[in-house]
Amino acid sequence: MSTWKDELKEILPDRLLTEPADCERYQRDMVADRTLHRLPEAVVLPQSTEEVRNLMRLASRHRLPVTPRGGGSGLSGGAIAAPGGIVCSLERMDRVLEVDEENLMARLQPGVITRELDRRLEPLGLFFAGYPMSEEICTIGGNVATNAGGGRAVKYGVTAAHVLGLNVVTASGELLELGGKRLKDVTGLNLLPLFVGSEGTLGIITEITLRLTPRPSHRGVLLASFPAVDLATAAVGALRRGGAVGEAAGEVPSAIEYIDGATARGAAAELWRQGGGIVTAIASPAEAILLVEAEAQSEGELAGHLERYSRALTTNGGKLLRGSDAELWKLRKAVPWWVKRQSGQWHSVEDVVVPPAEVGALVRRARTLAAKAQLPVAIFGHAGDGNFHINPMKPPQISEEEWEPILARFLTDLYQLARSLGGTISGEHGIGRKRRRYVADAIPASTLAAMQAVRLAFDPEGILNPGVLLP
């Protein structure tokens, strides 16, 4: 009797990796915890929807677990194979099939790198507004499968707001064609949103129709330091209405990002050493930093927005810091990498989300939790939409053996804190393998049962990304 490997060799002979050395780079994504890494039994690299269908028919016959994978930039271990399973990497399905300027839409294969799409759209004065801040390394398919939300979600919403159509291959190899180039569609049940954020557990996305957004011709960035966290979070409240306290509402900023003072200083110092010359004036008393971005269609309009946002910052005690727009964004984008370099695998990237008005309480109480647990914690994130990265790091006096239970206790408390404020455990990175054990506490039992029933309906054998998302 032929094995699944023999059959795979027959259907995808030159797009199959089986040697451990070739599969090595597919054993991890960007999750810090190395205990989650696993070498897949094989990696397949399909080039068409038909090849993905053939793969899933075979996998279904052999009950072979399959993990779809995009750029592998996920932070929750979602793109790592199940035990005895294989990875289906969509990296070779990387064509922009169409940019439809009349309809303001694009059709794409899932493996298109998010930044590559932006390079194609920039000269046309368009962009995909749901992109995450890992745009250089992630794929559009991964963005859809995680419902990614980036630095501009406060104005434009997350990826889901921009997905109009999907082609999806199910566990049994059926092709579902959902939505399309239509801004309105109430024909039949709307299954499309189920697949956005499904982390590869309901189907493999093989084609995406995205809504495109006119690109503003002018953008400007402000960076301000605050002597107290509460002052910074009070400014966030004013900025979300587009002006200072007491002023009439105005245009909402396209980004409102937060970095705690110590983390900003660390990242800025590292950039300085690398010759980046960025923001030398993040003085030590600064407890918090806010980055605010304005968008406009003319210089005059931009100046007006920036003036209002400056007032919202300075009337709350903020001190404006100088730097070009690119330099200021560079600081914000350097922060996750700086955190990673501080603690290697011994940290946890968290992304709890709370109602926007609760960001002050979240940051204040998370700092108290960290102090109680005696853990250094780097806090930054998308303050405008309530989604914060609260990242505990192992201090040197704690041994590697002691770290896991200490971290688990801190995460339990952090997730409980988010829930007590009306929030939840993940706003953008997803559950993956990393947070699965916490899901039962985050979702009411009957709601969770309904989710499990949906998963079973699409994948009765449980071969699509088992071990990810739902318990």
Ligand SMILES: Cc1cc2nc3c(=O)[nH]c(=O)nc-3n(C[C@H](O)[C@H](O)[C@H](O)COP(=O)(O)OP(=O)(O)OC[C@H]3O[C@@H](n4cnc5c(N)ncnc54)[C@H](O)[C@@H]3O)c2cc1C
């Ligand atoms: C420095 C850094 C910054 C980041 N910033 C952000 C941010 O601002 N916002 C944010 O939301 N995330 C952010 N992330 C996390 C990550 O980049 C996003 O989750 C991204 O959308 C993952 O895309 P990917 O192509 O790398 O997917 P992968 O990591 O390859 O996969 C992620 C999940 O999607 C599934 N999947 C991938 N492709 C498909 C497909 N075609 N069909 C079905 N399932 C699929 C996988 O099975 C897995 O469960 C950041 C990560 C890093 C390292």
